[in-house]
Amino acid sequence: MFEALLQNIGEKIALTNEETAQLKTYFTPKKLRKRQYLLQEGDVCKNLAFTEAGLLRLYSVDDKGIEHMLQFALPGWWVVDIYSFLTGEPSRFNIDALEDSELLLLSQENFEAMMAALPKMERYFRILFQNNIIAKERRLESAIAFGAEERYRQFEQAYPDFVQRIPLNLIASYLGITPETLSRIRRKLARKN
Amino acid sequence: MFEALLQNIGEKIALTNEETAQLKTYFTPKKLRKRQYLLQEGDVCKNLAFTEAGLLRLYSVDDKGIEHMLQFALPGWWVVDIYSFLTGEPSRFNIDALEDSELLLLSQENFEAMMAALPKMERYFRILFQNNIIAKERRLESAIAFGAEERYRQFEQAYPDFVQRIPLNLIASYLGITPETLSRIRRKLARKN
């Protein structure tokens, strides 16, 4: 139930057995069915969510009803609308499950209690935020500096797991292109090899 | 010399006069001339840099020698290659001055000493990182969900100062379009009003 979370934390900081036992008390397990919402736009995002099993997506819907994938969350990944979480304002995003999933939820109250009780976790989250910034910088650079084909190649290289697990129409959206364009790119790349 | 920095910090946390005096000791002032590098690709980014006056840019250069603007820094903004700063690896980015500028530099060593001596600054930087993530999420969404014209309109709205201060060819690069396309978009928008 906590395997993926403890492994993720263990990669960044060392916790004693007592600390680990205490840490678990701050999290609330939650199961989602495929297509079930964790967060719906207009609601406040009240939890940080860690993915223990399954697959989630965070996306927005524009004026025309078109969905734009902004993030996927495989096991080992956190997913949250950080703006809504921090400000308490209603979110512009949706989070739902692409497969039946198991999450560990951390409310803001518990987040702060945990930080107070386990100051090592400040370091864990600072590293997490920093890694998040680095990943976003890479993705931003990809988005503005490269065409669709190169963005797909970089995506395949960075996230080989994703291409197996996630529908191509959602990957296309994540890359900012249409499914037709992605299909043509894949055909072209397949012919090159 | 520290006005913009202290104002920026004061917006997020409260420091006593003693703490403020101590804080200043961790920073090294630096002046850059227009076009002078702060960071050149291949070098390690050793400092967090706060912009007291002037204007900087952070950019990469691709295989074809084309520059891609990733960030601008007006007074009140920090600029750093966070990956290189944290890992000590050579940077893929460049930082230089678009105008004569004054910076306050914070080395990694001083960064950690300051955190130890002034734990309030953990909160300041956590808020900074969080705000950074939020801004990048907005920008990513803009990049993948909207066409060039809409991205320019959002940029104008979010950063009215930038359009006055920054050459249009650099803004075009930041938006992931060519100067010609930006020029046509501006002409079209001017005709709508």
Place this chain on the structure above:
DNA sequence: TTTATCACTTGACATTTGTCAAGCCAATTT
């Protein structure tokens, strides 16, 4: 088992954006 839906691909055509070249004007350098 049958029907419906979803994911994916392909063709034909439209739109957006890029490339190249040229010209103008302001700013900078000599």
Place this chain on the structure above:
DNA sequence: AAATTGGCTTGACAAATGTCAAGTGATAAA
């Protein structure tokens, strides 16, 4: 003061990507 460079715009054409429709096969629902 003159020459050079940089910033910006515009025209003509090319390339990349989007849109719409149709078809196939797998998966899910009835």
